[in-house]
Amino acid sequence: MSVSNEPSEILQRKLFYKGRKFDYEVIKLRLPNGVEGDWECIRHPGGALAVPVTPEGKFVLVKQYRFTVKGRLLEFPAGTVEPDEDPAETIKREIEEETGYRAHQWQSLGKFILAPGYSDEYIYAFLARDLEKLAQPPQQDEDEDIEVVLMSGEELEAAIVAGEPIDGKSIASFYMARALLNSEG
Structure with missing residues (x-):
């Protein structure tokens, strides 16, 4: 649609x-x-988001401080698309910076409008697999306060249902990725 x-x-x-x-x-x-x-x-120029999945089936998320809500949110790694940049390139950079993982297999999950009541921002979501843990810890941006968290699908879904502080783009992308992973058997 x-x-x-x-x-x-x-x-x-x-x-x-x-x-x-x-x-x-x-x-x-x-x-x-x-x-x-x-x-x-x-x-807004748009954002790119990765749903990284380890070979063991764990989802790689970040717990990030967000000043707007005065607390830490659980999120998938994401970043703003730079001018004239392909969202796939944006997220390949962001996943390494935010999580310390490099993905060798990428699959588009599609795009969606984040908050059409007040913004024209699109989120481009990707499934990231065949992850490699980088030897060097990630060099975070100066304005980022991030902790990497690994969760099973069941743990993440329980956190969503329990109302844990998780941002909407991550919830939507989790269910998009889960539908794709379930369709693969």
């Missing part, structure tokens, strides 16, 4: 903030149904 392209008429556009990772703008629109109004939007 694809997004229907029913264009709105842009009446006015104002850029309020141009940031390092995203921009924030307010757009005065006339919707296809004729309604006019102001809509705020975060313009």
Whole structure:
């Protein structure tokens, strides 16, 4: 299923903030149904996410401090797609930096819109297998506070059901990967 392209008429556009990772703008629109109004939007270049699975069937996640929620979230490794970069290249870099693993087998799980109520960000999800633990520990970015966590599928699903702090893109990608892995037998 694809997004229907029913264009709105842009009446006015104002850029309020141009940031390092995203921009924030307010757009005065006339919707296809004729309604006019102001809509705020975060313009984001997209993100890439890996669902890494060890040969033993463990999922590799990171527990990362997120200032917006004032705590640590369990997440799959992910990163912002740089200008003119293929999301597959983004995630190959990010998985090594965040987890210390290199994947030798990659498979696209697809893409999805993260938060269409206020952002145009897409997440490009990949299944990462045939993992190799790197000899050197990962060099994390200065603004990252990350701990690597290995979990079985059952442990991760129990954490999701129990309401543990896990971000939505990781939950969605886990179930996408699980469906693919289950279809393979």
